[in-house]
Amino acid sequence: MPVMGVSGYVHCNCLRDGRARPPAELSDIVVDRDGCWDVSDGDWRRRLVLNEWLQRACPHREMEFITERVANHGFLGRFSSEMEELGRQHFPVLEHVLSQLNAAPVPAELGQAALAEVDYFIQRAFIEDDALLYEAGTDVVIWDEAYGRAVEQAADLGMGVDLGGFFVRRACEDGDVELFRATRFTQEVVDPGDDTTPPSVRFADGTHEVTLPIGPIGYPGVGPERVPANLETRTRPPTLHDYRFSVYALRRLFAAAVETGNPINWC
Incomplete structure (x- = not known):
């Protein structure tokens, strides 16, 4: 499972709430199995129209409520070691999410429990220079x-x-x-x-x-x-390439999933 350069994003609700109004030829916008915006018939010409419209559809870039870079060099190993020291029984949701990183979307329903686990980790992990x-x-x-x-x-x-x-x-x-x-x-x-x-x-x-x-x-x-x-x-001190930044990025993604009710997708 590749973990270099993995990012996560959560869609906004501008389309659902009527703040983003697609043109008539895009009346059938859907979210595909990978969490990406698409047209129902997959027609490549209409996809081009969709991609162009997404750039200006709403205040959010490509209708993404939040985008965070998550995984970097050594992230899984170091994060997993910290969870091991604190007791893996405290992190059932995080372990599931990490096992699916850069694969399956994370349902919004897991967001609240994941937030609690991340906060538990942040409060107790031995994080230092x-x-x-x-x-x-x-x-x-x-x-x-x-x-x-x-x-x-x-x-x-x-x-x-x-x-x-x-x-x-x-x-x-x-x-x-x-x-x-x-x-x-x-x-x-x-x-x-x-x-x-x-x-x-x-x-x-x-x-x-x-x-x-x-x-x-x-x-x-x-x-x-x-x-x-x-x-x-x-x-x-902590840098962009340290796992602790990934922990806070995960927290922001889980919080966005709770706020919007939308899943976390990986790219």
């Missing part, structure tokens, strides 16, 4: 908090990035032990390793350094032979 690791002094993103944590299984070592900076931890029976943390630091490959010996990397931030049997932090998609020497963490 993202943490990213950059090559210092550049806009090159090396690591996004959403990537998770890399683990060096042989040494029980793991590294990652969070709002407190970059970290390296060792897994122990009593819990993780943090070996290094910094927001601005250097890395140096002391030993590249081979088939029998793990690599060794020195991390230093000017006041503390540690050398560990773990692979270096590399550029995305680039082999270990080229790694950045200077790194820094930064936080990033």
